[in-house]
Amino acid sequence: MTDLDLPWGGWDAATRDDPWALFASVRAASPVCPVRLADGHDAWLVAGHDAARRALNDPALSKDMLAALAGDPDVVAEGLPGPAFARHMLAVDPPDHTRLRRLVARAFVPSRVAALEPAISALAAGLLDDLAAAGAGGAPVDLVAGFALPLPYRVISEMLGVPEPARTELYGAFRTLLAPWAGDPPPEALVASATIVGHLEALVDAKRDAPGDDLVSVLVAASDDGDRLTRRELLSSVFQLYVAGHDTTTSLIGNGVVALLAHPDQLAGLVADPAGWPAAVEELVRYDAPVPHATFRVTTRPVDVGGVEIPAGRQVLVCLAAANRDPDHHPTPDALDVARAPQPHLGFGHGIHFCLGAPLARLQARIAFAALFGRFPGLRLAVPRRALAWSHGDGLVLRGLDALPVVLG
16 A cells, blocks of 8 residues: 555646556556645545455445534535535435435436437537537637637526526536636635625525526425435535536546547547447446545444545545556556447446436437538647647546647648
8 A cells, every 4th residue: 555645636737648557557546545635735646447346335435524524624624605505416325315316306207308319319419510600711710718618608508597698607607617726715606606606596596486497496396205305405406407517428428538549540430430439438437537536434433445544524535546557457548449348337427326427428429520521521739739728627627628629631
């Protein structure tokens, strides 16, 4: 076992943009080891696949962030928007988790997600029309701002029933809030957080007065044996769905485009046979994780993970990206292989907290890649690969590109 006394996540630009060598060296040294996080908190890092799978589904690893803050505020930083928005599925344990997930899951049944395909395809086509106009004559365009971000953002905004006038302001506020910072939140992040809180509170109140056919209305009216969501649970769930519903898929599309452009033969095969896109999406999630680490967990008692005992009351960080490149589980793990034989990965988590929106993310990514490269098979980077910066997100739970300059070809 090794002890990493470096700020895990507080990396220099080179490590942030290409963390795979660091992940591999840590995993090889020990699948479970103590680390110090960039915010100064101590934690235990789980990097091996088998150990990660065990940790993700161990009930002794609690996700109740409010309980952790109340019991020992030194375990984890509070973050924004704060405890009032920290009572959602990813921050509670059963039985609250079971109840919340059952209520929210009503909007993600397979038939409802599949029914979104025509609308998502039409939206993708419209965004590509706009990109084509902006990129006429070979002018570079930003694929994040013009496609990878607005596609899932508009989809989740529509699902939540966010009115059109609020979407633009929320769009900018989320980009500011989700940008990385060191130390205390900067003033612009505090302003962005207050903006988001205000809009979501107004949205919930509006849907209570005049419900519609949208997810927020479903949550407002949702009851399970008479057990309704509290206002804190409702606001927390809407916030979590908004972030998870667009930011992670944006990074999946951006990261995936870069990976595919680096493997032109595999990309050409997918353009020639679009039936391969579903398998390719799974491989891209495994290969360049948009969510490199699972969300907060803390031990409620001493726990054996990967042959290492983690004491009670310690934060545990599961490195999904390292686990998904574990050579003991994935042959040639550092190679992209879009035709790789199906093999379970941890890109969407595991256990009772497996990503509820995974079917929607898969659908949007498949549509996005097929539409983008079907329309622009000659698409190429407008800058050298080394000039790209994975500066969006905190580098831990979120990892993506702020910009992706391309020439459409």
